[in-house]
Amino acid sequence: xxxxxxxxxxxxxxxxxxxxxxxxxxxxxxxxxxxxxxxxxxxxxxxxxxxxxxxxxxxxxxxxxxxxxxxxxxxxxxxxxxx
Numbered sequence: 001x002x003x004x005x006x007x008x009x010x011x012x013x014x015x016x017x018x019x020x021x022x023x024x025x026x027x028x029x030x031x032x033x034x035x036x037x038x039x040x041x042x043x044x045x046x047x048x049x050x051x052x053x054x055x056x057x058x059x060x061x062x063x064x065x066x067x068x069x070x071x072x073x074x075x076x077x078x079x080x081x082x083x
Contacts, residue, residue, distance in 0.1 A: 002010075
């Protein structure tokens with residue numbers, strides 16, 4: 001049977017281990033919060049960039065449509081005037 005000094009030593013080690021575990025848990029919780037914030041920020045930026053890209057694609061489509069319409073008009077005028 002262990003003597004009382006060994007029991008005290010084991011209990012002190014257990015207490016130290018428990019404090020270390022609590023500290024690690026606290027740091028992990030803090031890290032998780034920071035990672036969640038980074039992820040949320042990335043998602044917001046991705047959403048904003050996606051919206052911007054969609055707007056740009058729509059504008060490009062309108063410009064292409066206008067260009068094609070202008071070319072069609074020009075071809076019709078050239079045809080009328082024999083060019």
